[in-house]
Amino acid sequence: MSEVAKPSNPNDDWKFWMVVNPSTWLMPIFFAVLLIVLTIHVTVLKLGIFTWG
Structure with missing residues (x-):
């Protein structure tokens, strides 16, 4: 390999x-x-901790 x-x-x-x-x-x-990012965002938003309202 040298x-x-x-x-x-x-x-x-x-x-x-x-x-x-x-x-x-x-x-x-x-x-x-894009698919990975959207999957992560949907998963995080379904946790209920990081939602609006």
Whole structure:
């Protein structure tokens, strides 16, 4: 493993986007995050502690 260079962040951050193409994965990632956030908010609001009124 000594011949493998360690990543030099942020200089090597562009390599990530060579694998994860934003034109393909940006909207699915966005919708997955939105689904998680909405699920958490609905769960917290159903607890009854953090409600309005």
